[in-house]
Amino acid sequence: MNHPTQKELLDHLDGVLDPRRAAEIDLLLSSSPDVRREYELHRALRRTVRSSVESPSPQLADAVLDRVLPQESMAPWMRWVERYSGVLAPVAMAAVLATVFLISPASAPVGGSIFSREKEQFFSAAEKILNHSAVWESWTSGPSKTIYSSSGGNLFLMGFAAFVLLLAADHLFRHRFTSMRMK
Amino acid sequence: MIPTDNDIIVRALAGERSAYAELLRRHQDRAMTLAVRMLKQRTEAEEAVQDAFVRAFRALPSFERRSSFGTWLYRIVFNVCASRLERKGIEFHDSLDEVHEDERTLQLPSADGTPESWFEGEEFSGIVRAEIDRLEPSYAAILTMFVLQEMSYEEIVETTGLPLGTVKNRLFRARMQLKSAVQKHFSPRTIAVAP
DSSP states (O other): OOOOOHHHHHHHHHTOSOHHHHHHHHHHHHHOHHHHHHHHHHHHHHHHHHHOOOOOOTHHHHHHHHHHSGGGGSOHHHHHHHHTHHHHHHHHHHHHHHHHHHHOGGGSSSSSOTTHHHHHHHHHHHHHHHTTOHHHHHHHTSGGGGGGSHHHHHHHHHHHHHHHHHHHHHHHHHHHHHHHHHO | OOOOHHHHHHHHHTTOHHHHHHHHHHHHHHHHHHHHHHHOOHHHHHHHHHHHHHHHHHTGGGOOOSSOHHHHHHHHHHHHHHHHHHHTTOOSSOOOOOOOHHHHSOOOOOTTOOOGGGGGSHHHHHHHHHHHHHSOHHHHHHHIIIIISOOOHHHHHHHHOOOHHHHHHHHHHHHHHHHHHHHTTSOGGGSOOOO
16 A cells, blocks of 8 residues: 555545545554544644634724725714614613603693703793894794794704704714724 | 625615625725735735725626626735735735745644644634735735635636636645744644655
């Protein structure tokens, strides 16, 4: 029985050797420590090459997607929101529901909501200030005067709160996203 | 059930951003490994991989699925890296590919050689990784495609544009060079001697 060549050992390792020759080499592997050691070295080299994987930096995905997709013009905080929309959507929904509950007059135990007093003060002050303006005079003389009525006030307050929240989120996420990319 | 690459490609072509991200996540490590093996520098390899993914995603509508997405992508990575090498004056496609017959013969180590258990250790792995980095780019690329990416000879031919005989020869030489280089780290008595 001939000693195997290096090529035969490698073909055997790769599973592409002729079955009859492979059987002969199997016999040699069990009887010859030198052949077995050589074979095991090849096998260890293959295993190590296979396990020597290089990973790119975490920023690669964003860099590639930014270059190929139309959303590349999105602000960083919008991408962040998009990426975590699965988590943010339920939280936002809960926040909206909670806001509606707190502001709604129906949620207060005895007339008006828990914010109704502050709300009245806010709109009263706003009215006093703006009443000096001719623009305000003309504006409030029309149908839109109901802007500070009960339901209109709720909507205005909710919209204002949402705007402030968006500004805060913009600032927070932009800063955080930029910090992540700089790492 | 895990979606196939083709399932994800359909979603990507429909404009789903997360599908692109999923494709990228699946293949980025292997693409990066091929680029590092060829270019030998992580920073440049990462630039090449980024370029390759951008080209691949832009060309995705023309991907005909005659080969797997992976093979198609690695061909792009390979071409990007080969172009970079050629700009540096490193020619990928011509090189002597003769295999001397004595390289095919078994080189027996001495009987009191390094124990097989050493092949399992961290020291061995570290030596092999260092020696992979020293392989000529074309050898390292073909070795990576065959061993890590489990590409067939035909797929490597398709990817590299090299003839089948050249691919086989370079793969064999890559493995023998790696083995010889690693064996030099064994004790002097165990270095293989050609019969």
